[in-house]
Amino acid sequence: MSRRALLGLGGGLVVGAAAGAGATAAVERARTPAASAGSAADRTFPFTGAHQAGIVTPAQDRLYLAAFDVTTTDRDALVDLLRRWTVMAARMTQGLPAGRFDPASGPYDAPPDDTGEAADLPAAGLTITVGFGRSLFVGPPGAEADRFGLAGRLPAGLITLPHFAGDDLDPARSDGDLVVQACADDPQVAVHAVRNLSRAAFGTARIRWTQLGYGRTSSTSTAQTTPRNLFGFKDGTANLKAEEPAAVDEHVWVPASAATEVGTDAAWLTGGTYLVARRIRMHIETWDRSSLREQEALVGRTKGEGAPLSGGTEFTEPDLDATGGDGKPLVALDSHVRLAHPTQNDGVRMLRRGYNFTDGNDALGRLDAGLFFLAFVVDPRTHFVPMQTRLSSQDGLMEYLVHTGSGLFAVPPGVPDGALPTGADGTPALAPDGPFLGQALFA
Numbered sequence: 273m274s275r276r277a278l279l280g281l282g283g284g285l286v287v288g289a290a291a292g293a294g295a296t297a298a299v300e301r302a303r304t305p306a307a308s309a310g311s312a313a314d315r316t317f318p319f320t321g322a323h324q325a326g327i328v329t330p331a332q333d334r335l336y337l338a339a340f341d342v343t344t345t346d347r348d349a350l351v352d353l354l355r356r357w358t359v360m361a362a363r364m365t366q367g368l369p370a371g372r373f374d375p376a377s378g379p380y381d382a383p384p385d386d387t388g389e390a391a392d393l394p395a396a397g398l399t400i401t402v403g404f405g406r407s408l409f410v411g412p413p414g415a416e417a418d419r420f421g422l423a424g425r426l427p428a429g430l431i432t433l434p435h436f437a438g439d440d441l442d443p444a445r446s447d448g449d450l451v452v453q454a455c456a457d458d459p460q461v462a463v464h465a466v467r468n469l470s471r472a473a474f475g476t477a478r479i480r481w482t483q484l485g486y487g488r489t490s491s492t493s494t495a496q497t498t499p500r501n502l503f504g505f506k507d508g509t510a511n512l513k514a515e516e517p518a519a520v521d522e523h524v525w526v527p528a529s530a531a532t533e534v535g536t537d538a539a540w541l542t543g544g545t546y547l548v549a550r551r552i553r554m555h556i557e558t559w560d561r562s563s564l565r566e567q568e569a570l571v572g573r574t575k576g577e578g579a580p581l582s583g584g585t586e587f588t589e590p591d592l593d594a595t596g597g598d599g600k601p602l603v604a605l606d607s608h609v610r611l612a613h614p615t616q617n618d619g620v621r622m623l624r625r626g627y628n629f630t631d632g633n634d635a636l637g638r639l640d641a642g643l644f645f646l647a648f649v650v651d652p653r654t655h656f657v658p659m660q661t662r663l664s665s666q667d668g669l670m671e672y673l674v675h676t677g678s679g680l681f682a683v684p685p686g687v688p689d690g691a692l693p694t695g696a697d698g699t700p701a702l703a704p705d706g707p708f709l710g711q712a713l714f715a
């Protein structure tokens with residue numbers, strides 16, 4: 273069902289009114305997204321729930337992520353933006369136009385409510401996930417300011433990440449007050465979503481940097497096959513998966529006990545998580561000239577099946593004690609898999625959800641390509657910083673990598689099921705007191 277078909281149903285939105293008696297299957301679908309998993313090409317994921325979508329959701333094929341700077345100091349304007357974003361996201365993720373009117377209707381002398389390029393496309397599994405950067409609470413480093421009265425709500429884990437060995441971070445590709453992660457099976461749908469949210473932010477927030485990603489580099493569900501990254505290796509084999517709810521609880525969702533850890537009141541983040549984003553350029557031309565033996569030794573797995581070099585098949589647990597005839601460990605001491613393995617990291621696991629990127633080339637004809645690393649973690653101080661500290665100084669792969677962008681964001685919990693007001697046609701509609709993502713932060 274395309275947006276245009278939906279639009280044929282017409283009807284302005286009157287908040288609080290009951291759904292029209294003539295509501296068709298299309299509108300029904302928009303109202304009951306959980307029941308409409310659809311085919312891979314036309315699936316929808318629920319927007320509402322205890323947690324935001326786009327985290328344990330089976331990783332879609334495409335990403336468009338945008339970090340924003342808030343350009344106003346008006347707290348009410350920021351709240352208003354988050355409220356509008358919430359309704360727009362609820363609509364677009366269900367395959368509906370972003371605004372009340374479809375792209376080709378509404379007042380003739382006003383810009384259309386929706387930009388239109390996704391009008392004929394299905395929801396394509398779109399999820400929209402919103403997070404808050406440290407600068408929203410305390411201002412950017414060197415220009416500290418409590419612009420919105422939020423300093424007392426800063427969560428303990430929303431730190432300034434340390435400098436890691438080999439970092440070559442571009443400030444123009446790092447940080448931000450807000451982040452929007454749009455994932456979909458169709459890049460046009462993901463870009464349309466961010467474009468319309470950005471449009472709604474005019475005068476309140478502006479895009480600071482963006483990243484397009486393709487070819488997910490992780491599986492977040494056991495139902496998915498393991499994809500490959502630009503080194504040609506399977507990526508996501510040992511990832512935290514949605515089918516391990518106890519492990520997801522432990523390693524992803526922020527517990528209530530973290531709320532007052534640093535003397536601030538961060539109860540609003542309970543049930544949320546942190547998003548770590550790292551733009552990692554991969555020197556693929558050099559990699560492509562290295563032997564298969566070296567490639568496998570650096571990763572610690574076979575290139576074909578992705579099996580650990582200690583033996584077995586893809587999902588066999590690596591035996592880090594196994595040695596070869598020469599007495600050396602089969603999974604090398606400087607291999608990525610050994611250094612990132614939970615047994616070497618105090619049991620830490622993370623939910624990786626990254627994407628490949630290719631952003632043109634440099635003057636020497638080398639691709640500016642790599643892995644846009646995204647991970648959701650319960651606390652970056654325990655679940656990212658120690659591991660990245662070790663990887664950046666000991667991982668043999670680092671010879672082929674340079675981190676060029678970085679962001680850390682606190683991701684609030686979801687908007688509860690049934691909480692969003694609906695209009696006359698039963699679809700999500702804006703209301704002055706409607707719920708929004710991050711509402712507890714501003715309470």
Ligand code: HEM
Pocket residue numbers: 501503505506507508509510511550552554571573608609612613614621622642643645656659660663673
């Ligand atoms: C371009 C950079 C990177 C590449 C090419 C890469 C590639 C890989 C590959 C091929 C695997 C094995 C398959 C799997 O279990 O998913 C893996 C595993 C893993 N990687 Fe990375 N990775 C990169 C960066 C990172 C970073 C920055 C971190 C975290 C700081 C990280 C954390 C992990 C973890 C936790 C595992 C699972 C280890 C296990 O439990 O066995 N990776 N990575």
